[in-house]
Amino acid sequence: MICQKFCVVLLHWEFIYVITASNLSYPITPWRFKLSCMPPNTTYDNFRLPAGLSKNTSDLNGLYETAVEVKFNSSGTHFSNLSKTTFHCCFRSEQDKNSSLCADNIEGKTFFSTVNSSGFQQIGANWNIQCWLKGDLKLFICNVESLFKNHFKNYNYKVHLLYVLPEVLEDSPLVPQKGSFQIAQCNCSVHKCCECLVSVPTAKLNDTLLMYLKITSGGVIFQSPLMSVQPINVVKPDPPLGLHMEITDDGNLKISWSSPPLVRFPLQYQVKYSENSSTVIREADKTASATSLLVDSVHPGSSYEVQVRGKRLDGPGIWSDWSTPHVFTTQDVIYFPPKILTNVESNVSFHCIYKNENKIVSSKKIVWWMNLAEKIPQSQYDVVSDYVSKVTFSNLNATKPRGKFTYDAVYCCSEHECHHRYAELYVIDVNINISCETDGNLTKMTCRWSTNTIQSLAGSTLQLRYYRSRLYCSDSPSIHPISEPKDCHLQRDGFYECIFQPIFLLSGYTMWIRINHSLGSLDSPPTCVLPNSVVKPLPPSSVKAEITVKTGLLKISWENPVFPETNLQFQIRYGLSGKEVQWKIYEVYDAKSKSVSLPVPDLCAVYVVQVRCKRLDGLGYWSNWSSPAYTVVMDIKVPMRGPEFWRIINGDTMKKEKNVTLLWKPLMKRDSLCSVQRYVINHHTSLNGTWTEDVGNHTKYTFMWTEQEHTVTVLAINSIGDSVANFNLTFSWPMSKVNIVQSLSAYPLNSSCVILSWMLSPSDYKPMSFIIEWKNLNEDDEIKWLRISSSVKKCYIHDHFIPIEKYQFSLYPIFMEGVGKPKIINSFTQDDIEKHQNDAGLYVIVPVIISSFILLLGTLFISHQRMRKLIWEDVPNPKKCSWAQGLNFQKRTDIL
Numbered sequence: 001m002i003c004q005k006f007c008v009v010l011l012h013w014e015f016i017y018v019i020t021a022s023n024l025s026y027p028i029t030p031w032r033f034k035l036s037c038m039p040p041n042t043t044y045d046n047f048r049l050p051a052g053l054s055k056n057t058s059d060l061n062g063l064y065e066t067a068v069e070v071k072f073n074s075s076g077t078h079f080s081n082l083s084k085t086t087f088h089c090c091f092r093s094e095q096d097k098n099s100s101l102c103a104d105n106i107e108g109k110t111f112f113s114t115v116n117s118s119g120f121q122q123i124g125a126n127w128n129i130q131c132w133l134k135g136d137l138k139l140f141i142c143n144v145e146s147l148f149k150n151h152f153k154n155y156n157y158k159v160h161l162l163y164v165l166p167e168v169l170e171d172s173p174l175v176p177q178k179g180s181f182q183i184a185q186c187n188c189s190v191h192k193c194c195e196c197l198v199s200v201p202t203a204k205l206n207d208t209l210l211m212y213l214k215i216t217s218g219g220v221i222f223q224s225p226l227m228s229v230q231p232i233n234v235v236k237p238d239p240p241l242g243l244h245m246e247i248t249d250d251g252n253l254k255i256s257w258s259s260p261p262l263v264r265f266p267l268q269y270q271v272k273y274s275e276n277s278s279t280v281i282r283e284a285d286k287t288a289s290a291t292s293l294l295v296d297s298v299h300p301g302s303s304y305e306v307q308v309r310g311k312r313l314d315g316p317g318i319w320s321d322w323s324t325p326h327v328f329t330t331q332d333v334i335y336f337p338p339k340i341l342t343n344v345e346s347n348v349s350f351h352c353i354y355k356n357e358n359k360i361v362s363s364k365k366i367v368w369w370m371n372l373a374e375k376i377p378q379s380q381y382d383v384v385s386d387y388v389s390k391v392t393f394s395n396l397n398a399t400k401p402r403g404k405f406t407y408d409a410v411y412c413c414s415e416h417e418c419h420h421r422y423a424e425l426y427v428i429d430v431n432i433n434i435s436c437e438t439d440g441n442l443t444k445m446t447c448r449w450s451t452n453t454i455q456s457l458a459g460s461t462l463q464l465r466y467y468r469s470r471l472y473c474s475d476s477p478s479i480h481p482i483s484e485p486k487d488c489h490l491q492r493d494g495f496y497e498c499i500f501q502p503i504f505l506l507s508g509y510t511m512w513i514r515i516n517h518s519l520g521s522l523d524s525p526p527t528c529v530l531p532n533s534v535v536k537p538l539p540p541s542s543v544k545a546e547i548t549v550k551t552g553l554l555k556i557s558w559e560n561p562v563f564p565e566t567n568l569q570f571q572i573r574y575g576l577s578g579k580e581v582q583w584k585i586y587e588v589y590d591a592k593s594k595s596v597s598l599p600v601p602d603l604c605a606v607y608v609v610q611v612r613c614k615r616l617d618g619l620g621y622w623s624n625w626s627s628p629a630y631t632v633v634m635d636i637k638v639p640m641r642g643p644e645f646w647r648i649i650n651g652d653t654m655k656k657e658k659n660v661t662l663l664w665k666p667l668m669k670r671d672s673l674c675s676v677q678r679y680v681i682n683h684h685t686s687l688n689g690t691w692t693e694d695v696g697n698h699t700k701y702t703f704m705w706t707e708q709e710h711t712v713t714v715l716a717i718n719s720i721g722d723s724v725a726n727f728n729l730t731f732s733w734p735m736s737k738v739n740i741v742q743s744l745s746a747y748p749l750n751s752s753c754v755i756l757s758w759m760l761s762p763s764d765y766k767p768m769s770f771i772i773e774w775k776n777l778n779e780d781d782e783i784k785w786l787r788i789s790s791s792v793k794k795c796y797i798h799d800h801f802i803p804i805e806k807y808q809f810s811l812y813p814i815f816m817e818g819v820g821k822p823k824i825i826n827s828f829t830q831d832d833i834e835k836h837q838n839d840a841g842l843y844v845i846v847p848v849i850i851s852s853f854i855l856l857l858g859t860l861f862i863s864h865q866r867m868r869k870l871i872w873e874d875v876p877n878p879k880k881c882s883w884a885q886g887l888n889f890q891k892r893t894d895i896l
Contacts, residue, residue: 025210026091030318032130034147035213037222089224125222127215131229132201132236132318136262140231144213146192156218159186164213165204205232236318237263240291240308244411245328249337251351251388253295257308257323267310269293270319274305300355304328332356333412335423341457341519342396343430349385350423352412352632361414363389369411369418396453400430406457428455432513432524434464437621438531440538442563444501447486449513450494457517464488464498465523467509467747473508473528480510485812492753505532536621537568537613545574545609545629549636549720552603552673557595558611558626567591567616574598577606577630591616591740604674607631629692637673639716642726646771646785649705659712660731661702663785667716667723673720682713708733709818732818736767741823746809748828751801757794758811758823765815766790772797775811777826787814 083139126147133140143157161184200209209231213224238260248254259267271293295304307322332355340348350368354361366389368376384389389412399408409422432454436447451462467480488498500509512526540558548555556572570588575581588596600607610625643664651658667676681693685707695701703712711730716723740763747755757774767790774797775783788795801807806827813820 002194009297025228028131028227028234029093030132030234030316030525031093032128033091033093035089035091035126035127035129035224046605054648061255063794089222091225091227119502125215125217128215129213131227132234133205133231135235135237135260135320137202137205137232137235137264138199138210140198142196142198142211142213143184144186144194144196144215145744156216157188157192158216159188159194159196160184160214160216161186161198161211162214163198163209165200165207165209170691178367198563200231206230224607234318235312237267237310237312237320239320240269240310241323243306243308243326245304245306247298247330247334247336247338247871248294251298251334251336251353253298253304253328253691254292255295255306255308256292259291259311259745260320265315266313268313269308269310270706271306271308272322273307275302275457286642291504298334300330300332300334300353300360301358302330304330331421333419333421335410335412335421337423339407339424339426339519341426341428341517341522343428343522344398345395346427346656347392347394348396348425349382349390350410350412350425351388351390352413352423353387354389354414354419355419360387363387365415367413367415371409372411372418393425396427399425399427401455406455426457426519428457428515428522430454430513430522430524434511434513434529435523436509436529436531436534438503438505438535440561440563440623442505442531442535443503444499445487445503445509445529445534447498447529448491448495448510448671449488450496452494454515456605457515460515460517462496463514463516464496464511465514466509468504469508469510471506471508473510473530477508477510477528479512479523479526486511500531503531528653532564533619534621535564535615535619537553537564537615537623539623539626540570540611540613540746541653543609543611543629545607545631547603547607547631547634547636549634551597552599552636553597554600554631555595555597556609556629559594561613561623562661564615564620568613569616570611570613571622572596572598572609572611573608573625574600574609576602577608581608589616602670603636604633604669604672605631606633633669633674635674635719638721639667639676639718639723640725641667641671641674642714642716642723643667643679643699644727644787645714646773646787647729647731648783656706656733658705659702659703662712662714664699664714666699672716672723673836676716677719678717680717682714682715684711684713685709693845705731716771729814730816730818735815735818735820737821738763738815739821739823740765740767740813741811741821744809744811744823744825745829746807746825746827748801748803751803754796754797754799754807754809754828755794756797756809756811759793760813765813765817765820767813767820768814769814771812771819773808773812773822775808776802777806777808779805790814 033347062700126533128145128147129142131140131142142161146157162181163184164180164182166180184196184198186194188194189739196209198209207230209229210226211228213222215222215224240257241260242256242258244256246254246256253275255271257269258856266301269291305325305327307325309320309322311317311319329665333351336351340350342348352366352368353684354366363383363386366381367378368381368391369388370376376391380392380394382392384390388631391410391412399406407424407426410425411418411422413419432449432451434447436445438445449464465483465488466486467483486498486500488496491497508528508530510526510528513524515522515524538561540560542557542559544557546555547553553784554574556574558570568591570593572586572588573583574586575583586596586598607630609631610627612623612625614620614622643666645662645664646662648661650661651659664679678696679692679698679701681695681701681703682690683692683703684690686709687707693701693703701714709730709732711728713728715726740760742759742761744756744758747757749755754774770788770792771788772786772788772795773783774785775781784799786795786797808824808826810822810824812822
């Protein structure tokens with residue numbers, strides 16, 4: 001028994017060796033093939049044996065058939081009632097009937113029970129086999145389908161696939177050893193259809209895979225001849241995905257799909273579609289990018305069912321399974337295109353096929369409407385064919401949104417009715433202004449643009465695209481076919497900002513905004529920017545401002561920025577420093593100038609100054625204003641004049657020695673230019689001569705008047721020198737008795753103003769000016785005084801006056817020789833108070849009377865016109881009466 005088994009195994013491997021050495025393994029085809037196992041008394045007319053071999057099984061002298069008798073024992077018992085039968089198993093291809101391969105069972109003759117094998121002995125056994133490599137190139141699959149199903153119902157049916165993938169088959173004449181074959185378990189369904197799976201490494205896809213099938217049923221083992229295949233040659237991709245159909249702008253039916261995922265090579269596709277039950281199969285040998293097919297002659301109200309499958313394009317392979325059927329039904333009204341997105345001032349056209357009550361309407365009877373409110377003129381219609389009508393819109397305006405609708409509805413109608421379906425027309429104004437500026441360091445260019453000027457379209461995206469030429473810009477920029485996108489970011493002010501860095505100063509950047517939408521894309525008019533022409537320089541530096549000494553001018557100086565190196569013009573703004581500066585602008589066109597001096601009205605005020613620059617040729621932008629520079633208040637000239645002053649004299653009138661106190665107000669900045677460090681009193685007498693006294697910053701000074709004449713002068717001194725023009729006051733005993741003021745009257749107008757008037761007596765002395773004093777006699781207030789010109793005869797004193805209080809008013813004439821005798825009154829002039837009050841009343845009453853009179857006249861005139869109209873409204877015009885025609889109403893007619 002052991003010897004018999006050993007002989008069987010030995011003969012078995014000799015058989016495999018002979019087949020492999022003679023290259024007689026069956027090459028697996030990309031299509032289905034059949035495995036048939038027949039008993040000896042069955043003819044092989046359906047099989048083609050290799051050349052030189054007889055159909056008689058005795059001629060299979062060990063090359064294709066090995067006749068070995070093997071007896072199976074069960075539990076050491078010999079079954080003598082089993083008859084022995086030899087089965088011949090052959091492969092036959094359905095596609096190529098001239099190609100076949102036959103061989104005995106690899107293990108020799110198979111012994112089985114006569115009862116159990118009666119079915120096999122009569123007709124044999126058949127299987128359909130198809131093998132392929134999945135589209136992901138990882139799994140090799142063999143599908144084994146039994147064609148003898150009824151006799152296998154009660155049998156223990158099993159299928160095994162034994163395979164080996166030699167390292168290098170060509171280098172070794174020996175077949176792989178028996179232990180080298182691996183067994184792949186096959187999963188069988190209820191219908192006796194089995195699927196065997198073999199994992200193939202990526203590196204072995206081009207190697208030869210050797211295998212054979214071992215099928216067990218009812219205790220009988222069938223074994224196929226040896227098979228060989230290169231897995232890469234039997235790739236079966238997955239079915240295409242995303243099958244979709246739509247009507248194109250030209251009125252064709254476009255069938256499109258997507259390639260299956262994980263495909264590592266291009267595919268060719270086969271498309272079959274049916275229109276109203278008529279099926280047409282079209283093959284398209286295209287690359288992976290050609291995943292679409294156009295079908296012409298689309299009809300309204302039709303139904304299309306489409307399926308697609310794919311196959312490897314550049315080598316052998318297996319067609320994928322058909323995709324899931326996709327059904328597309330056309331409407332009764334077909335618009336092509338159904339939607340149009342365009343820009344203003346463009347021309348577009350819609351086509352239409354109209355079906356009404358199962359009948360296609362003639363294109364000559366089709367009319368077009370806009371928004372069902374405006375009939376489109378027939379001059380815009382065109383007859384394309386018997387059933388296709390076209391309407392054209394020229395020089396379009398931007399669509400005005402109507403609520404949530406951002407398009408115009410274009411209706412294709414018959415002469416009597418309109419279908420509810422319509423086409424959509426989107427017209428957008430894409431005139432977007434792109435502004436760019438190059439920074440002062442000439443390192444980057446920033447471009448900005450806003451979408452506020454265009455209508456927003458849901459689902460659209462905007463993108464800046466540009467093309468850089470090597471040198472300068474063309475006279476008429478155009479959209480270049482080769483362009484690059486630029487990332488732009490939305491800013492808080494609503495503008496998009498894009499930064500180009502680095503930049504080429506003399507290269508022309510042609511840029512435009514592209515609006516991308518599912519309906520298409522629109523481009524704004526292109527603009528070309530030269531970075532060197534849009535430079536915004538850095539502001540001037542080291543800006544200084546000062547009021548020049550002695551000349552009293554506002555001097556402004558600065559330093560030019562490093563870039564650009566071209567000539568610059570400058571703009572200076574200056575004004576008084578404060579919360580709200582009232583700026584004045586001064587232009588400087590001298591590129592070499594770095595300073596300027598300007599006159600200003602107030603030399604003692606603080607001025608704020610800023611400077612900016614721009615290219616002298618006008619290109620580019622103004623720079624930002626420089627940091628502000630401020631002037632410092634300082635003395636620029638000697639004071640223009642000394643302070644006005646007055647005196648208070650105390651002492652016994654009978655004595656010649658009196659205390660004189662000088663009073664003056666601090667000198668204003670416009671007179672002191674611009675500060676006073678101290679005041680100096682100059683004294684001049686006839687006996688003691690001249691001397692000075694420094695009183696510092698005090699505004700009061702007392703001295704003793706002892707001589708007949710004493711002249712004093714108050715000088716203001718700043719860091720530059722003494723005041724130029726000064727007031728003198730001479731105290732003279734003789735002049736204090738000169739009286740030229742004849743009368744003095746005080747008239748109160750209101751609580752804040754008093755009119756003071758006077759009359760002078762003829763005199764040889766001519767006054768230089770007058771000093772008016774006033775004070776409240778009921779209070780210990782200081783004396784208030786005012787210097788006025790000698791030519792004035794009336795003066796308005798503005799102060800706070802209380803009517804019930806008593807006031808003293810004094811008028812001093814000031815002569816060159818000294819101060820004259822004053823005229824003093826201690827109350828307001830009573831007689832004239834009422835007169836002035838009455839005069840003041842007249843000033844109020846007279847305008848009121850005049851206004852009332854004018855208003856009354858106007859009212860009377862309007863009333864007269866209205867009464868005239870009411871009285872004569874019903875009186876007929878005799879010239880319009882028939883009986884009065886021809887009569888002269890200007891001529892008198894005497895009545896007898």
